[in-house]
Amino acid sequence: MQITVKLYGSLCIGRFNSALCEYPDHCTVLTIVKSLGIPSEYLIRLRNGSHVQFDEVVQDGDTISLLPMLDGG
Amino acid sequence: MRILSQNPVADTSSVLYRRCVIDLATGTSTQNDVPCKNLEDVLGGFGRSYQILAERRISEAYCPENPLILNIGILTGSTVMTGLRSYFSSYSPLKHSKKGLPSAMWSAGSGNFGNKLKWSGVDEVIFENRSEVPVYAVFSEGENGANVELKSATHLLGLTSHEKIMALQKEYTDAHFAVIGPAGENFNNVYMGAVVLSTDNQLKSGEGKSRFAGRGGMGSMMGYKNLIAIVARSSDKMGKITPDMRDVNRDVIKNGGSARFQPVSQGGHGGTWANIDVLQAFHAVPENNFRPKGDEDVAGLFRGNVEKDFDIQSEACFRCGIRCHNNLFHRNADGSRGALAAKFDFEPLILFGSNIGINNGRQVTELIHLCDSLGMDAISLGTTISYLLEYNARHPEQPLCDGVGFGQFDKIRDLIVQTGRGNLCAVGRGVMRLSEQTGETSYAMHVKGLELPAYLPETNPAYAFAIAGGHMSMGTHMYLAKEGKTGLDDWVEVITRQGLLQVGYDMIGLCKFVGVGMGHELIPRAISEATGLKVSSEEIVAAVRRAYLRGLALELRQGYEDDEYTLPAQVFENPNPKVTLPAFVTPEFFAQMKQKVWAVFKPEMKGLLP
Numbered sequence: 080m081q082i083t084v085k086l087y088g089s090l091c092i093g094r095f096n097s098a099l100c101e102y103p104d105h106c107t108v109l110t111i112v113k114s115l116g117i118p119s120e121y122l123i124r125l126r127n128g129s130h131v132q133f134d135e136v137v138q139d140g141d142t143i144s145l146l147p148m149l150d151g152g
Numbered sequence: 153m154r155i156l157s158q159n160p161v162a163d164t165s166s167v168l169y170r171r172c173v174i175d176l177a178t179g180t181s182t183q184n185d186v187p188c189k190n191l192e193d194v195l196g197g198f199g200r201s202y203q204i205l206a207e208r209r210i211s212e213a214y215c216p217e218n219p220l221i222l223n224i225g226i227l228t229g230s231t232v233m234t235g236l237r238s239y240f241s242s243y244s245p246l247k248h249s250k251k252g253l254p255s256a257m258w259s260a261g262s263g264n265f266g267n268k269l270k271w272s273g274v275d276e277v278i279f280e281n282r283s284e285v286p287v288y289a290v291f292s293e294g295e296n297g298a299n300v301e302l303k304s305a306t307h308l309l310g311l312t313s314h315e316k317i318m319a320l321q322k323e324y325t326d327a328h329f330a331v332i333g334p335a336g337e338n339f340n341n342v343y344m345g346a347v348v349l350s351t352d353n354q355l356k357s358g359e360g361k362s363r364f365a366g367r368g369g370m371g372s373m374m375g376y377k378n379l380i381a382i383v384a385r386s387s388d389k390m391g392k393i394t395p396d397m398r399d400v401n402r403d404v405i406k407n408g409g410s411a412r413f414q415p416v417s418q419g420g421h422g423g424t425w426a427n428i429d430v431l432q433a434f435h436a437v438p439e440n441n442f443r444p445k446g447d448e449d450v451a452g453l454f455r456g457n458v459e460k461d462f463d464i465q466s467e468a469c470f471r472c473g474i475r476c477h478n479n480l481f482h483r484n485a486d487g488s489r490g491a492l493a494a495k496f497d498f499e500p501l502i503l504f505g506s507n508i509g510i511n512n513g514r515q516v517t518e519l520i521h522l523c524d525s526l527g528m529d530a531i532s533l534g535t536t537i538s539y540l541l542e543y544n545a546r547h548p549e550q551p552l553c554d555g556v557g558f559g560q561f562d563k564i565r566d567l568i569v570q571t572g573r574g575n576l577c578a579v580g581r582g583v584m585r586l587s588e589q590t591g592e593t594s595y596a597m598h599v600k601g602l603e604l605p606a607y608l609p610e611t612n613p614a615y616a617f618a619i620a621g622g623h624m625s626m627g628t629h630m631y632l633a634k635e636g637k638t639g640l641d642d643w644v645e646v647i648t649r650q651g652l653l654q655v656g657y658d659m660i661g662l663c664k665f666v667g668v669g670m671g672h673e674l675i676p677r678a679i680s681e682a683t684g685l686k687v688s689s690e691e692i693v694a695a696v697r698r699a700y701l702r703g704l705a706l707e708l709r710q711g712y713e714d715d716e717y718t719l720p721a722q723v724f725e726n727p728n729p730k731v732t733l734p735a736f737v738t739p740e741f742f743a744q745m746k747q748k749v750w751a752v753f754k755p756e757m758k759g760l761l762p
């Protein structure tokens with residue numbers, strides 16, 4: 080299935096900002112994160128704009144956004 | 153500090169800290185070792201200073217009885233990485249209840265000043281009364297504690313904060329400095345004066361790379377007391393780093409929490425600047441007075457775009473491997489690095505950028521630099537200016553301050569200079585007072601009289617329970633963006649369990665950018681390795697909780713009413729549809745949240761004040 084993956088901030092470095100990626104059916108958000116070599120700690124995950132857990136199963140045509148979880152100061 | 157037993161919980165009085173009381177009116181000082189009354193005293197920072205403030209009934213900030221307390225945390229001056237914080241506490245000239253009583257406040261800063269103060273031989277200084285003439289205080293290491301002198305500061309008057317530091321360095325080559333800028337000197341018209349702290353990098357390079365204890369007008373308090381600077385002299389007394397301490401410091405660097413603030417080149421996310429990318433994904437970056445427009449205008453302030461014009465260097469405070477400072481340097485015509493332009497942290501970047509309609513990196517750097525030089529709190533100043541600009545946009549026929557508007561760089565620059573030099577009290581006294589004068593309070597972005605940082609209030613209802621600055625004293629400002637949670641119980645839980653523990657860093661002397669919660673095992677391990685004291689995580693968490701609740705109780709004693717625990721009315725009256733994060737902060741939600749939070753807090757607050 081085809082998933083649009085969007086990356087933000089430093090996660091783009093050496094990867095991409097936005098790409099259409101091929102993944103096996105029934106894969107989870109965590110599968111996508113791992114496939115990109117992104118550490119799963121401190122990561123904001125959105126599926127079609129809504130926050131999701133790592134074990135959320137994605138569907139063909141979804142957009143998964145991954146953002147670094149930062150903080151203030 | 154004198155530590156006579158390893159168990160400070162069983163016998164808190166076995167830990168003693170060295171207190172110096174300086175009567176600025178007479179120029180005399182006394183020092184003694186004070187036994188700790190509780191674990192908050194042992195941990196230090198505001199946990200200790202608020203107990204002193206609680207003993208005084210102060211009805212106006214600028215009065216001789218209002219003390220200015222300078223202290224450190226238990227890990228300041230230790231070999232724990234980031235253990236260098238110093239704290240300034242007082243009843244604030246800026247933050248006050250509607251009854252007109254000043255609220256207690258503290259403000260924290262990095263740099264190397266806190267270390268030097270500790271190594272000079274004192275853990276706490278209480279400045280009493282006020283001096284008739286401008287003075288600076290010098291602490292030098294002596295045989296039995298610090299030697300203390302007050303000296304004339306006439307030659308420092310009118311200098312910018314950086315110029316003051318450089319002038320003092322000529323005389324004191326072994327020292328670090330806490331100074332005020334022109335804003336603090338003009339305390340009557342500027343209530344948002346910051347304390348400006350020197351860094352090693354600044355003293356070596358001669359460039360204005362200070363750190364700031366900005367919130368609540370502690371620099372204005374120094375100005376009121378005619379205390380223009382504080383000099384802390386000592387040799388470098390950093391202890392030997394044991395193998396166990398090396399492990400502690402490795403964990404400070406390697407824990408994922410601090411990695412977020414480390415440079416990209418080091419595998420981190422590049423400091424707080426990177427927040428702009430994250431929040432823009434939700435159109436939640438403040439623009440035009442906390443009113444995102446739903447467009448991409450802020451992209452001009454993304455790192456990749458600013459990098460085209462400036463050299464960006466990741467730098468650090470004394471021996472800190474987190475290296476969270478993003479310093480911007482001009483580029484010379486030949487492409488080499490030129491002079492320092494400004495530091496870029498998220499708050500000043502947004503509050504002197506998109507939130508006042510400026511998305512040009514060059515212009516933003518100039519405004520940040522001006523604010524820093526004049527010695528003002530970037531958050532209070534930026535947020536007050538954005539209110540003024542919105543007021544003018546709403547009242548083109550009868551604007552204030554020469555009709556200055558969003559994006560008008562030259563006029564805004566002039567406004568900052570006029571404010572910092574004490575010529576514009578409408579801005580210098582903060583947004584609450586300004587909005588009360590204009591009669592339009594709904595879009596004045598403050599909570600309880602303290603200006604909001606650069607996180608939208610509709611995304612953080614917990615601002616109401618921050619006791620000393622919206623994001624520094626309630627760690628929930630990114631909760632919605634991070635977790636997406638909008639449930640009532642989620643918010644009550646995060647406020648009453650995790651959010652309030654944010655203030656623990658303002659006790660122990662470490663920087664918040666260590667990035668772990670107060671309940672993390674790293675904290676007791678660091679304390680044990682640095683001091684020998686055995687304290688459990690649970691005991692630390694309980695002490696931090698008491699300290700926070702004491703602060704909240706002190707707010708109530710200073711006249712805050714229930715209706716002041718609120719958000720700017722615009723949040724409820726006119727939600728912004730451009731923000732793509734869930735809009736959940738309705739009046740009903742907020743009222744229920746407050747009720748539940750008070751139900752947890754109020755019983756625990758009993759007995760915390762004298």
Ligand code: SF4
Pocket residue numbers: 234262263413467468469470472473474475476477663664665666
């Ligand atoms: S984390 Fe940043 S502000 Fe804190 S001590 Fe390190 S360099 Fe300084």
